[in-house]
Amino acid sequence: MINPKLVEGQIVGGSAMGLSIALFEELKWEKGYPLNANFADYKLIQQADLPEIISIATETPMPHGPYGARGVGEAGLLASDAIPNAVSNAIGKNVNKIPITPEYILRLLES
């Protein structure tokens, strides 16, 4: 790692964004107009909803990167894929949409 603190920050920040996408964020539309073009109705994850995120870097050099370096910015975003898989595994139904709201889970369970 070139800068371990920065790597940790990137992974924690990316995971938070991934969790937010998986659980809350959705633009809603009606006749081409956004219904929730403000941060009261467009839900972003909040500090209080975030779990503790522990980052572990597995260093694999990238041959074409400068000095073998690899970007880490997007890695944490994978949280947005892990959550649908976890929910699907827990309830035994295919999760085909994000955000996974309580209402969506209830609809899946009753389908």
Place this chain on the structure above:
Amino acid sequence: MALFDLKDYIKPNNIQETLKLLTEFKGKAKIIAGGTVLHELSERNLLEGIEYLIDIENIGLNYINVENDGIHIGATTTFNQIVSNSLFLKPYYYALYLAAKGVSSYQVRNVGTVGGSICSSIPFLDVPNALVTLDAKAKIVSLAGERIVNVEEIFGGMFSPNISDDELLTEVILPVEEEKTASYYVKLTERSYDYAIVSVGVKLKLSSEGKIDKIKTVFGNFQTTPFVEKKVEEIAKNKYISDELINYIMQQIPSVEPIDSINASSWYKKKVIKVLFRDAVKGALMLLG
């Protein structure tokens, strides 16, 4: 959009002065206290033609007084003043404590006021729903005199309370505490700090033999105004409380179709309201010991 027409920001020092200003600028003035709804009003173009903002912070409406006819809460009393007052930890008033505490965030609780939350006439705000649960009354004054109404009668549509432009809501009056009575408030939110998807306020009074004497149930964000579910009392009156009874009521409510809102469908609200109702009743029972 924003306050384009604004000519002046006036800070009167007493109620009489405020009422004179409201009459003089009738229709062109808005009252401001905490100011937390102002932005929302301007976003919805509801401030068009408003030329004066009248700040009522200094007119002496910031108080919580215990009197013979109940607790008087001044209109500009903030949510945090309610949360930090031990009066509202009593079982009878506990719903108000929970509702005020559930308003997010701390910063909003420091400035948001009791009067403002009622006059906004928004169905998902917690404090007005709790006040309706507690059968609170409101005192509304104007130069022509004063009137006392039930808080639930004030609600019109979104942002349109049944209060005329030259009137001022000065205080809320909570009834005197009753024996063997407890109230509880539960809200469902998406995130930790959020407005309610739906909420339930319950005030439960038991008779001396332990039967249900009165039960008032209020659903927030269920209709465009706080909705009082009368069916609960019809079913439960004079019965002993039991899990079977609660389950039976859960099957029978709600008696109306809830409104769709941006964060939840009518279908979902109808399902979760039953669970919230159960939790609210259990909460009230816990307070009764």
